[in-house]
Structures are given as C-alpha cells and as structure tokens.
Amino acid sequence: MHLIPQSWAHWHLLVSVFPSVGLVFVLGLSVAALVTANKGMARACLAAFVLLGLLAIPTYLSGEGSMPGSLRDPKTPPDLLGLHRTIGWLALLATIATGAAAALALARLRRAGHLSGVALKWILALGLVTLALMAWVGELGWEMDHHELLIPPTEVSTAQAWSHVHVILNHFPTIGFVVTLGFYVTALLTDNEGMKRAGLALFVICAVLGVPTFVTGNASMWAETRPPVEGISKAVINAHRDMALLSLFGLAFTGGTAWIELFRYRHLGRFSNRVLYAVLGLGLVTLGIMTETGHRGGQINHPEIRLATDILPTDPTLGWSPFIEHQINQVVWFVPWQTVHFFGFALIFGTVLLVSLRVLGFAKSVPFSAMHRLLPLGFCGVLMNVFSGMLILQADSGRYLNNITFVPKIAAIGIGGIAVLYFTLSERVWAVGPGEDAPASAKAMAVLILLAWATVIMGGRLLAYV
Amino acid sequence: MGNSNTDVMIMVVAIVACVLTLVVVGVYFLNRSVDKGSRERQR
Numbered sequence A: 001m002h003l004i005p006q007s008w009a010h011w012h013l014l015v016s017v018f019p020s021v022g023l024v025f026v027l028g029l030s031v032a033a034l035v036t037a038n039k040g041m042a043r044a045c046l047a048a049f050v051l052l053g054l055l056a057i058p059t060y061l062s063g064e065g066s067m068p069g070s071l072r073d074p075k076t077p078p079d080l081l082g083l084h085r086t087i088g089w090l091a092l093l094a095t096i097a098t099g100a101a102a103a104l105a106l107a108r109l110r111r112a113g114h115l116s117g118v119a120l121k122w123i124l125a126l127g128l129v130t131l132a133l134m135a136w137v138g139e140l141g142w143e144m145d146h147h148e149l150l151i152p153p154t155e156v157s158t159a160q161a162w163s164h165v166h167v168i169l170n171h172f173p174t175i176g177f178v179v180t181l182g183f184y185v186t187a188l189l190t191d192n193e194g195m196k197r198a199g200l201a202l203f204v205i206c207a208v209l210g211v212p213t214f215v216t217g218n219a220s221m222w223a224e225t226r227p228p229v230e231g232i233s234k235a236v237i238n239a240h241r242d243m244a245l246l247s248l249f250g251l252a253f254t255g256g257t258a259w260i261e262l263f264r265y266r267h268l269g270r271f272s273n274r275v276l277y278a279v280l281g282l283g284l285v286t287l288g289i290m291t292e293t294g295h296r297g298g299q300i301n302h303p304e305i306r307l308a309t310d311i312l313p314t315d316p317t318l319g320w321s322p323f324i325e326h327q328i329n330q331v332v333w334f335v336p337w338q339t340v341h342f343f344g345f346a347l348i349f350g351t352v353l354l355v356s357l358r359v360l361g362f363a364k365s366v367p368f369s370a371m372h373r374l375l376p377l378g379f380c381g382v383l384m385n386v387f388s389g390m391l392i393l394q395a396d397s398g399r400y401l402n403n404i405t406f407v408p409k410i411a412a413i414g415i416g417g418i419a420v421l422y423f424t425l426s427e428r429v430w431a432v433g434p435g436e437d438a439p440a441s442a443k444a445m446a447v448l449i450l451l452a453w454a455t456v457i458m459g460g461r462l463l464a465y466v
Numbered sequence B: 001m002g003n004s005n006t007d008v009m010i011m012v013v014a015i016v017a018c019v020l021t022l023v024v025v026g027v028y029f030l031n032r033s034v035d036k037g038s039r040e041r042q043r
Helices: A008-015 A017-036 A039-072 A078-112 A117-145 A161-169 A171-190 A193-225 A234-268 A273-301 A320-328 A331-360 A368-372 A375-393 A397-401 A406-425 A440-463 B005-042
Strands: none
Touching: A008 A017, A008 A039, A017 A039, A017 A078, A017 A117, A017 A171, A017 A193, A039 A078, A039 A117, A039 A171, A039 A193, A078 A117, A117 A161, A161 A171, A161 A193, A171 A193, A171 A234, A171 A273, A193 A234, A193 A273, A193 A375, A193 A397, A193 A406, A234 A273, A234 A320, A234 A368, A234 A375, A234 A406, A234 B005, A320 A331, A320 A375, A331 A368, A331 A375, A331 A406, A331 A440, A331 B005, A375 A397, A375 A406, A375 B005, A406 A440
C-alpha cells in the first residue's frame, strides 16, 4: 500500500475534499468566533480560509492532470465531466475569493488591532456560497466515479443510497479531524482557552459523526457485494472495515477524553495540561489510523489510484471483521454484549431524564451545576453502547440495516449526542441557580434530547421484531 | 467453549461485572478529581 499519491487522480481525490468538507468545519468555527467574540479564534479561522484558498491551486492542477485519464474512461460521460470541470472552476474561484477576503481582513486586523464583525459576516456569506458550489461539484464528481450508485434498489439487497451517504459522510470525521487537529494545536500554542474548548468540542463532534459513518459503511458493504458489483472485492472491503473499526475506537477515545476535560473545565474553570496533551496524542494516533482507513477505502472503488506494486487482499474470510462477525453470532458472546447494551441505555436515559427534568422545571431548588455532576454516568453509557452496539451490529448487519427502524435510531443517536454536548457546554444553562428557571431554548433542547434517546431505545427494541 | 445455558450465564455475569466495574472506577476517580480541584479553587 502506498499513502503518498503517485498520480494526478490520486492527488485530486485527496486534495479536493479539503476546500469543501474542511470549509464546513471552518465555517462552524467562524460562527463560534462571532458568537463568543474571541479574537484569537477569529484570527485562526481567517488563516484557515486563506489556507483553503491556497488549496484551490493543487485542486485545480490535479483536476486538470486527471482529465486525460477521465476522458479515456468509457463509463464517464464527457458532458458530465465537462460540467464537473466548469462548476469546479467556479467553486475554486469562490474559494480563492473567500481566501483573499480573509487575507485582507487578517492584514487589517494586524494593522488596526481589531476586526469588524461585519467583515467576518461578509466572509462567512462568501464561504457559504463557496460551500454550495463545492457541494454541487462534489456531487458531480461522485456521479463520475461511483457508477454503482446508479444501480436501482430493486436489483440489490441493500439500497445504494447507503453507499451514497457513506461516500459523502466518511469525509466529515476524517477531513474534519485534520481541521480540528490544526485548530487544536493552534489553541495550545496560543494558549487560548476559548479555542481549546472549541477544539475539544470538535473532537467530540467528530467522534459522534464516526458512528453513522461506520454504520453506513457496513450497509455499503452489503450494497456492493450482494449481489457482487463488478470490480469491487469483498476482501478489499474487509481490509478497509478492519481499520474502520480501529478508527471508530480511536475517535471514541479521543472524543471521550476531550469530553472528560470539557466536563472538568466546567467545574474547575481551568484545563489540565496533562489531559490536553493526552487528547493531542490520542488525536495524532487516530489520525494515523484514519489515514490508512481512508486509503484502504479509496482502494475499493478507485482503480485509477492503484499501482502495479500494490498487493490487494483476495481472501474475504481473513481479517478481524469476519472473525468478530463469526464470534458475535455465538450466543455466548452475543447475549453478554446485548446485556451491556441495555445497561448502557439505562445509564444514558436515567441521566438524560434527571438532567432534562431539572431544565424543564422539576426540582427547582437544585442548581443545574449539581445535575451537571451526573453527566459522566450518561457519558459512560454512551461509550458502553458505541462499543457493544458496533459489536452487536456485526451479528447480522445486512438484516438490521435494512430494518425500517434503524435509520431513525442512528439519526437520533447523532441528535442525542450533540444535545448532550449542549448541556455540557452551554453557559446559560450552567448559570441556572437554585429556584431559577432555565431559558426556553434549553427547555426545547431538553425535550429534543428526551425524544431523541427514547427514539434510539424504541428503534433498537423494534429491530428484533419489525 | 460450548453454548450451554450455564456458559451464557457465566459470560453475562463476567462481562457485565467487568464493564460496570470500569464505569464505577472511572466515575469515582473523575468525581474525586473534580472535588479535589473544587476544594483547591475555594482555598
């Protein structure tokens, strides 16, 4: 396997996702910088916009370099390729314009010592236009490369919609993780507390995104192999799955440690340097694992990036994933992990119920800060269930994933996870003292979080019977 | 190992006990560090 690209097509696949997916994360951080009026964070976001603008150059060059190969591919319609190229130019011009505007704002910030909120809002608006164009050009690119997405649902055991979602979604915890690491290192170097908190929160968000990415990946495997799709090997998919499982645990450990430090910061008002650097170390290891996972994922359906010297696996029975599938199908392994899963739900729902009830106005004499101390119990429940849930899924993923209750369950996990992060971080909820009412937005979030986790539990139970 | 009812029961108790012990120990130490830090902060 080679991680350093050896062709224009490989470079293009790698570089082109940064100005699009990376932009989503930088836009999110820019909004956080505006809301918190954090000058250091705003400066870091502007620098990130400039970097993304510069990445437009290798994206353009690698795209042009890939053209002859794409034109020779009989499966790629020339008009689709032409449209991808035209919209690509527009998107890259918009990226450069956003980067140039950010560079001007940075120069003004250095000269005048302050940045007007209006300037940052204009850059944000320009970034949103760029993002819309990037989404369009990305979709055209996927249409060119992933012909299997056009197979009608009637001809496959699992809908290709899963594969479509996976090829989009998998870039978020990966590219997002790179952006997060860059941002987090900047936060550590500049000793900016707000940026450290934002960086830790982003690690948690990447971990939450890892769950639907892993699940959609499992579904894509069935969509690509039952019946087999020409040119796609189950053995190569299994090699990718093995690393994907490690990536998921890497994301969970990094996000979990980040969450613990956010929790401690809330109560202590300061960070522990030891934990901050532990998060960085875990993040770097996870990035290494995700790089290999992404590379193996690219090998599945991108023959143009393979080299003659690459030795791809050929035996679909080898690897950890088939081993786990075999073991978890034994009742002696399945039932214990299912029991752990139920304990996890008890911890999550119990914690969420108590905290949400306080926010909704029950037990008003208790300050929110006291309820906040319960959150680690729910957090442990989430960790238990991510681990046990992913194991249980391997028992019969082809059936579970095609069940009508599975999608709402997985969507609700994402919503519930982000909502828990809200209770961990929100300044307004934290300030709710004895006898005080929580703000209306927090009450709405409490209802959402209860509904989300109730949906997760009901969706899970119905999986066995619907 | 076979799949007799006894095997399954032993495995359920063993795995659940291990996981819950980890949870209890983890939450205990996290709580202790927060309590300790809060006391130092008040001083």
